[in-house]
Amino acid sequence: MNSSASAPVAGGAPVAATPSREPSAAYLAWRAREQRRRHYILATRIALLGVLLLLWEILAKSHVVNPMLTSYPSALWPTFLELLDGGNLLGHTWATFKATLIGFMLSMLIGTGVAAGLWWSSFAHKVLDPFLVVANAMPKIAFVPIFYIWLGSEYSVYGMAVAIAVFVTIMVMYDGFQSIDPNKIKLARTLGATRAQVLRLVVLPGSVPTLIAALKMNIGLALVGVIVGEFQSASQGLGFLIVNGSQVFKLNVVMTSIVVLGVLSGVMYLAIARIESALSKRYR
Incomplete structure (x- = not known):
């Protein structure tokens, strides 16, 4: 059996079988996917906040809502x-x-x-x-x-x-x-x-x-x-x-x-x- 093969753990992340060796390609690919996912979540949060602030600004400036009662971001x-x-x-x-x-x-x-x-x-x-x-x-x-x-x-x-x-x-x-x-x-x-x-x-x-x-x-x-x-x-x-x-x-x-x-x-x-x-x- 090849000792350098990776084995999955309960969380679905493959790990290198021997800690002293270089991580396997599957493990590195999983880490890259997880990092991209974290970046995507952060970017989505920022985008959602930006959309909410923009809507608030537009609705107040266009008097769809009363700016005297809600103010606006700017x-x-x-x-x-x-x-x-x-x-x-x-x-x-x-x-x-x-x-x-x-x-x-x-x-x-x-x-x-x-x-x-x-x-x-x-x-x-x-x-x-x-x-x-x-x-x-x-x-x-x-x-x-x-x-x-x-x-x-x-x-x-x-x-x-x-x-x-x-x-x-x-x-x-x-x-x-x-x-x-x-x-x-x-x-x-x-x-x-x-x-x-x-x-x-x-x-x-x-x-x-x-x-x-x-x-x-x-x-x-x-x-x-x-x-x-x-x-x-x-x-x-x-x-x-x-x-x-x-x-x-x-x-x-x-x-x-x-x-x-x-x-x-x-x-x-x-x-x-x-x-x-x-x-x-x-x-x-």
């Missing part, structure tokens, strides 16, 4: 520069990002900790489960005035971020803990592992895919909570800029803030994607 750049120069745009963006990051981290830590406690004690889960479901179903915007009174204008934003994200985290992480293969847990207990060791060495590492899913959900939910809090009580942040701009009918400021908010969301998503890649390589 008007946002001067507004962006104006806000950047004298409107403290970086300060508002940093305030929103900081609050989102704090709310995100708190909700992940609290949610994972509570989920681990519910996994540890089935009695606690049976008692608290209906309360968690009701708390998650409640409209969190109702808590804004309460958080404002309890925490003040600054910390109420953090409270909203945690309130919106934490209950989803608890339920998602608990379901992930419960889905661990019971045979692995039995094997660990047979080998003498304590319940804490089972949690640390079996349940938590086995729940990495669930953790990644929770991270992806939570970063968006925390940002939603921060913006809702800034709408109601903050004196800084992108949510404050949006509300302030709408009150004085400066739609350019509103739309520019929304675009910056979209860019911020994209940056945070890319950061989560990097974390996902690192965790997948370690625990695959």
Whole structure:
């Protein structure tokens, strides 16, 4: 049998049978196809964004839609520069990002900790489960005035971020803990592992895919909570800029803030994607 022949793996990518030799022609062709595919996906994304911006510009300029209500891309750049120069745009963006990051981290830590406690004690889960479901179903915007009174204008934003994200985290992480293969847990207990060791060495590492899913959900939910809090009580942040701009009918400021908010969301998503890649390589 020729040792230089390539063999397919589960993902369909042929690999060289002997690492020390040159990659096979089939492997190099597969890598070239994958690279072209990635470039095609990126180009399609850019083209789609360009088409949407162009349609927005054309529809507003031709008054198919009212430019007073929607603004248009070519008007946002001067507004962006104006806000950047004298409107403290970086300060508002940093305030929103900081609050989102704090709310995100708190909700992940609290949610994972509570989920681990519910996994540890089935009695606690049976008692608290209906309360968690009701708390998650409640409209969190109702808590804004309460958080404002309890925490003040600054910390109420953090409270909203945690309130919106934490209950989803608890339920998602608990379901992930419960889905661990019971045979692995039995094997660990047979080998003498304590319940804490089972949690640390079996349940938590086995729940990495669930953790990644929770991270992806939570970063968006925390940002939603921060913006809702800034709408109601903050004196800084992108949510404050949006509300302030709408009150004085400066739609350019509103739309520019929304675009910056979209860019911020994209940056945070890319950061989560990097974390996902690192965790997948370690625990695959």
